[in-house]
Structure formats: C-alpha cells, structure tokens
Amino acid sequence: MKQQLESIKGEAEQALANLSSMQELENIRIKYLGKKGALTSVLRGMGSLSKEERPIIGQMANEIRCYLEDKLEAAKSMLHQKQKEEKLKQEVIDVTMPGKRKSLGKKHPLSLVLNELEDIFIGMGFEIAEGPELELDYYNFEALNIPENHPARDDQDTFYINENIVLRTATSPVQIRVMEKSKPPIRIISPGRVYRSDAVDATHSPVFHQLEGLVVDKNVTMGDLKGTLEIFAKRLFGSQSKVRFRPHYFPFTEPSAEMDVSCFACGGSGCRICKGEGWIEILGSGLVHPKVLQYGGIDPEVYSGFAFGMGLERMVMMKYGIKDIRLFYENDIRFLRQF
C-alpha cells in the first residue's frame, strides 16, 4: 500500500509538471484527490490493514494529500500568472496614438491677471469694492477734485448719458462711494470696466479695465505708499524688479507720483520694449488730496491716505507680449485658448 501511495504521488507530480490548462488541472485534481480518485480508493482499502499499519498508512496518505493539494495550488497560481501574462501580451496598444483629452475652459487673460493682482492686494488686507459703471458726474469728476471746465476733463474723453450721468472714466468714483459709506481704516481695491470715447485701434479701446486702490487711516504716509506699491511690483514682476517714483500730476492726489518698474525685458539696460529708457510706466499714485477726503466725509486733519490706479489691458499686453488691444474683445477662441 505504501508503494501504491508513493506511485500515486509520483504520477500526480508528473502530471502536474506537464500541465498546460486549467481544465487539465481540474482533471488531475479529480483523478487523484477527488471523491472517486486514486487516493480515496487507496484509503478505502485501509480496512485490510493491521491496527499497527493503519495509522502509519493513514498519516502517510494525509501527508500525500496535503502535499498534492499544495502542489495543485501552486500549479494553479502559476497557470493564472501565465494566463495573465498572455492576456497582457495580447492587449498591447500604441501609446503614441492621441489621448482623449477633456479640455478645461480658459479664463480670459484680463481676468487671469486681475485675479493675480487681487490676490496680491488681498494678501495685504485689501477688500474688493465695486460700483456702478454708469456714474454720476459728481462721483466721476467733482468729488475727485475735477470741477467743470477743469483741463483734466479733456484728458478723459467722456461718454455722456445726460448732463449728470456719464460712463465712468475711471474706477475712482468707487473710492468716494466707499469713503462715504465706511470709516477708516479703509483698504480697498476697485477693479472694473471704464469707458473713454477713444476710437478703436491697436492701443485704444472705448471699453477697458482699471484697477485702483485706496488706503485711508491715521498716519498714512508717502513712505507707506512707496512701500506698499514696491511689494506689489516685486510680487507681480519678480523680486529682482526695481521701481522708481516720479512726480506727476493728478487732480485727486497730492503729492502725486507715477511708478515705473525696471524693464522686465532688458532688466533696465534699455531695449525696444522700454524705448531705451530702462523703465516702464506701470501706475499712477499719490496721497489722497485733502479735498477728496473731505468729499468722502473724512477729516484730512485726522486721516490721510494714498491711492493708486493702473490700466489692466496695458499690464496684460506687457505680460504676454500682446500687441493689439482689440484681441481682448474679439474673443477668438484661438486667442483665448492660449492662456
């Protein structure tokens, strides 16, 4: 009987070694380990054995069963592995074929840069203030220290609805509205659409965008203006940028300054973009004119402030090297998709 068991083991091992399919594996299992299999039939014949032999043979038969079961299991997983590999081989694809792309939409480049600017100022504690685009003459001019017949009105060719209502020429009227409504400390930026009756060409658009800012508090100084705008410029144009403040004139600020930033194309040595000057004009700024504070209901003897303003289109055109302002309002998707 021992011999019988040994030969079953040997046969089964042999069969497993030449295994090629799952079906064969199952056949082997049935043949040797099944209810009517070889091992079972050997065990059935155990009755003819002596008391002493029975446990020995029984143990041996069990060992062989366990042994074969392990072998079967191993063979099974090997077969699985083989089949997987086979399948993988058959599933080879050409990975250089085009992908199935799901395109995101794009933000308009003006929004893109506006968001960047907003983030910089929000980081410095600024809020975003908004106001009407159709604005009272009072807020657009008078309260900004631009009385009727002031030459500065010529600089801003204005669209009129009637005598008292204009399409705002700047977002500065928002500053007055904010001052009227809130108490210092005030730190706001006011981005938005503005209008000037300029005929359309590569550098002029009757609709464009500005971002202005206003800070009002006790003890706000020219030094604060410089410091704040320097941080802004360095965050927008990189920490290597230099800025300079030039005296200028705006009716609503005094002292007034224009801020230039070192040319980001040439670094300040002079090139075509900065017209050889090494500097590029970025924004207008100044300490808020005491009259403007008064118009906003704020006592200039107690409070002071600074304001600044910049044209968004100009910034975006410089940033991306866009030469024609009309592209912003044509909304050609071949343009929009580039940003």
Add this chain to the structure above:
Amino acid sequence: MKVPMSWLKEYVEIECSPEEYASALTMSGSKVEGIENVGEDIQNVVVGKIISIDRHPDADKLVVCQVDAGDGQVQIVTGATNVNAGDYIPVALSGATLPGGFKIKKTKLRGVESNGMMCSIGELGLTKEDYPGAPEDGILILDGEYPVGKDAREILGLNENIVEFEITSNRPDCLSVLGLARETAVTFDQTFSEPDIAVREIGGNAHDHATVEVLDQELCPRYAARIIKNVKIEPSPRWMQNKLRACGVRAINNIVDITNYVMLEYGQPMHAFDLNNLAGHKIIVRRAAEGETICTLDGQERALDSSMLVIADGQKPVAVAGVMGGENSEVTEDTNTILFESANFLGSSVRLTAKKLGLRTESSARFEKGLDVQNVGKALNRACQLIAELGAGEVVSEMIDVDYSHKAPVRLSLRPEKLNAFLGTQISQALMIKILQNLAFEVDEKNMQVTVPSFRGDIEGEADLAEEIARIYGYDNIESTLLSGEATLGGKNDKQLVEDKIEDCLIAQGFSEILTYSFTSPKIFDDLNIPEDSALRKAVTISNPLGEENSIMRTTTLSSMLEVLARNYNHRAKQVRLFEIGSVYRPKSLPVEELPDEKLVVTIGMYGDADFYDLKGTIEELLHVLGIRDYDVVPCQDDPSFHPGRTAKIVLNDKLLGVMGEVHPSVLENYEISARSYVAMLDFGVLLACADRISKYTPLPKYPAVTRDIAMLIKDEILVKQVEDIIKGCSGKLLEDVNLFDVYKGEQIPAGMKSVAYSITFRAADRTLTDEEVNKVFEKILNALETNLDAQLRK
C-alpha cells in the same frame, strides 16, 4: 514742449551730460520724453569764404574754387552755379561726415583735385522750411560774415541738444523756457537769472494812439497793449529762426517770430493787430453778440455766441480772445503801426470757446490752463525790447494796462512737522525753507508763512507744499515703509466668491470666459426678433457715442454672445463653448433721470457637438455646485429669440432664474451662424440670493438600498417631469433617486406614444427596507401613473 538746451543755458548753468539732465529733471517733476541731438551726424563742416572761382580746364559745367577754410586754402571743384567770390559757405572738408552717413574724401574731378565739398541745405539735412531763402539745388550762401574755419553747425543752429518735456496740465508756467530754466536751477541747486528787460522807446504816449476798454472783467482780468510805429516787416535774424526751429516753430517774419519767441520764452501768448484796421483805434474786450461772425487767420468763417469773449474794435470782432486773431486786423507787409496785445483771459472760458469752435491753438492750450496775470506786462515789454533791438519798429512810450486783477497772493502756513508726518520723512525746516525759496516762494520764517508766487496757480494748500518739497528733496529719498495701524480683514465678499465659483465651475466644464463691450447697436433688437413693444428695447442711450453701432447700453447679453459665436464660426472653429459674466443696463425711466440698474448676467453659449441637453447639463452642474436644488424647468415657447420647442425657463421659488435653449433659426440666420447654437442667460442676482454657500454633510447610508426598474408607454406630449413628479409624490421619504435610463420612440411603439424607463432607488436611513414596504410604495406609483397619465406599464 521742446526746448534747445542752449536756450536754457542762457538763464541757468547746466554742467551735466544730457542723459543726467534728463534723468534729474524727470525725477524732479518735469518729465523728459527724450533728448534729440541735432547735428550729431554732421562732422568737420566749417565756414569757408570763396576766394576765387576759375573755369575747369576740361569741363564746361564745372568750376574750380579756392576756398579759405581757416586752416589754409582748399581747392574744391563744383558744378554749382550760384556761388561768387566773397561768399561765405559751409564747407565739408575731406574726412567730413554728413547726414545719411555720407563721407567726404579727396577726389579728382576730370583730372582736377577737389579736397572738399560746398554744401546745399539738402546735404546738411535741412529743408526749405528751415531756410526759406536758400536754393534747393545750389550751395547754401550764408547770410553774413563769419569767422572762417568755425564749426558751421553753430551758425546753422545744428549743434544742439533739444529736450522734449512732458508738462502736466497743472504747470502752465513750465510751458516756457524760463519756467523750465527755473525748474532746472532748483533741481541742480543753481542760480536762475531772468532776462533783463529794457525797452528802447521813442517817446510819445500809447494812450494817444489807442484806447482799451474791458467790458467783461471776469473773463479778462487784465489787458495790456503797446504801440509800435514804423513797422518794417522782414525776416527775423538767423539766431531767432534757429531757436524757433529747434522748438518746432516755423519762422514767418520778424513780428510773428517775436510773438512766438516771447510765447516760448515767457509762456505768454500775444497778438499783434494792424492799428489802422482797428475801427476808431479802439480795443473793446467783450462777449460776442449772438449772430456775430469772424473770419479767423486760418481763413475760416466762424459763428460766435455770447458765451465767447472777443476782442473787438469800435465796430466788429477782430479776434477770438486767447484763441486766434481775425483776418480783418492781420499784420501784413503794408502794416505801419501795430497794437501789440498781451492779456490774461479766464482759462475755463478760453477752453470752452476753443472747444465750441473746434479750434485748439497753441495760445488757447496755454490760456485754458490758467496763466499768470503778472506775466502780462513782462512779456509785452520783452517783445517790445526785441522789436526795438531787431529794428522791426519803433516802440511808443507808455503801456496801456487795464488791470482788474487784484488777486491777493496765496499765503499758506508752513508746518514742517505736519509735512514730515504726511510724507514719512525727517526733512529739516531749513531745507524746506530753502527748497521753497528756490521755487520762488517767499518765506516768512518768523510766522512760518509762505507766499505762493503768482505763476503757481496750482498751489492751494499744505498738500501742494508737501509735493513741492518732496519732489525737490527727491521721491527716491523717501524711505519706503509698510502700512502700520489697525489690521484689516481683506478678502472677497459673498458676491465675489459666488462669481468665482461660477467661473470655476464653467471653466471646469470646458467653457472659456469672454469679455464683450457693454454698449451695442439699437439694430440688435431686430436681429434678435425682439418685438417693438418689448421692454428690452428701452435702452440707455449714449449722447455722444463713437458710432451708431455702439450707441446704446445693452439690455441683453444675447447679442454679444451671438456676435462672438458668429466670429468664431466664421473662423471655422468646430466646437465653441463660452461664457461671460457681464452687466446689462436697464433704465429706471426714459429719459434717464437716475442711475440705471446694472444687473449681472451669466451668459453661456455653445455650438458644435452640442444639443439642448448639453447646455442643460452644464447648468444643472452649475446649480448643483451653487447648492441650488429645488428649481423647476418649464418649457418656454414665447421667447422670440429662441426655438419655441427647445427652450426652457428655469424658475426658483417663483423667481425667474433664467432662460436656456436653442437659438431661433432666424436669429442665427441674422448672425450668419449655420450651426445649431445654444445659449443660456442666468440672472446673477437670483443665483447669488439662492446659492447655499454652507453645504452640510449628510452621513453615508448604513442600510442597503432597493432598486426597482419600471418601463411604461405614455403619450408623446407628456413630459418626463410629470412622470417624475408622480414618482416623487408617491414615494415620500423612502425615495432616494429617480433615474431616467431610456426613452424610446419608433418600431413596436404605437404612434403618438413613447416608452420611458426608470430605475427607482429606495432607502431608509434607519433600517433595511423589507420587500413588502417597497412593494407597497411601488404599487402606489404604478397605480398613480396609470390613473393620472394613462401610462401602460410594460412588464
């Protein structure tokens, strides 16, 4: 304003390079736009005197000249025919360079050596405008005697740095050489010296020759005049012509040139009248009478009105005050006696008049900024001094001076501490005083009072003093500081955050943002099929639009979106998905009396590989992101811009959130788009009001769901929403989801019917549902569908 540096140097010393000068003046407030070096490209051209002219031995058309060029005699062969022995001419010596990179070398012409070239105006880069007397194809003969060998550029005014300044509108005093010289002096801490004015007079009394009467003292605070007799009109001298040319002013004749010269030097526009053409030898400064006209010096007949100030004689207007003179009193070759005007006119009046007449002149541009009353007499005397010096005429003694200006000088307190606090500086009191004094302010140190010079009308208060001190002290020298004081919260408000959310959601769904004009054409209403009586046609009109196509503020964004879709369609873009968050403008009343309503609208537009359900799905996702759930989609057949069968309104708590649908084919035709296009317009205000910005967490389910499928035949016109409403109504709390998974029409389905199939999911939060419970609900649903919708259930 263009100024030759040499002219500035007459009043102030300038020691630095042109580049340093430009940078320093820019930083002290007079922005230098550029410095042009005239004559830079002319080298080694000197004054020569022709000693002799001989015939060329071998050429009929050439002559051989011997020229004294200072450093010895030079032989030059020329073909020019306008030269004579004794003439002074510009000579380009061997090795000279001329404009255009032209180099002069020794050469032989038909065997005779020629060691230089005599120059024509063209060869020196000049034009007939610069030298009216010079021949264009002959040698330039210098008008006078000059030291031979001298650099010819100096005589020709071609050795010059011309500075171009950008002068801000608050500084009309800097629209003058003297003003800029003063700024230069202050910037470099140098002395500024004004010209000495001494007029050579011939006696007599101007008052015996003419009278001046000012009827409107507000518009004309001061009017001064002097009389010039025995006027001799001729060209002005070369030095004056050169200076004018450098400033970009064309030389005309001595009288006009002097007028322009003094305007450039002092910033005071002036005018000369032919006294004999002034009726009654009278000047009357008055407002024009309605219906009066004048023919101005440019030959235009101009209608005047009573808002305009004119200079009139006893009968008629002879000039538009501060703007332009009239032809009727113009100085001509035959003029014998001149009345020379120097006056001060109210800036705003000149500005308005110039605007009304559409006639902006060098004079009006200066007056409208507000000029210094004190300058009137000085400039007039300076002009008379030049007239006498140049022999242009004889100056009668006395000045007629009607002066109603009694403006007391502006006095301001000087509070150094306050100024330093304002600027964030520690500038010493002494330095402040010095800066102000250099700027011609009088400082009373005892009482700390400053008196503003009369030419600085822009200085009104302490902040202006701060700027004066800061700009001379140097903005660069002010230390940058960080904002101190109470911290502010900063950040975006709810409205701005919702806007961001909408943008992000649409961008993630493949839509790109567009920005379009806020104004549009009144023609769009026809293009959009909008009926005549629609409220949308009541638009805010711009009174001075750029053109009809941009003349009204838009009341709908549909046209803007369609224009952009059309543009892209035209460029053959296959698939376009766009959105805009922009305003529409609705008047509260017409004509407009108060500020119109500005309403933000979210506009979504698409064509190409899209249908109604793509658009609807986009909006469903958007509303989901905004936490807006219980809205209704209602078929909309009455929007004339949209397809009547493929358009819906979105309604939320009885509020109209917006409309979405396929654009009406005839509207698409108007915009020349041949692809089905889908547009939605959502009211941002309603979105904002309904957006649920605090989304709450719902615990994940613990108990299993039961799903039942149901298929039925219903009449075609029944909306699936009706089916869903019944399912929802019957299921109560147990319903988790209703999912329409099939709609079928066609074979095996009777005409007029459709088959719809739903998968309905039930779940209870607190227990596993039993079959009986679900069956009960399901039965109820089936019954209701059969009863209410006549649905035939398919089993």
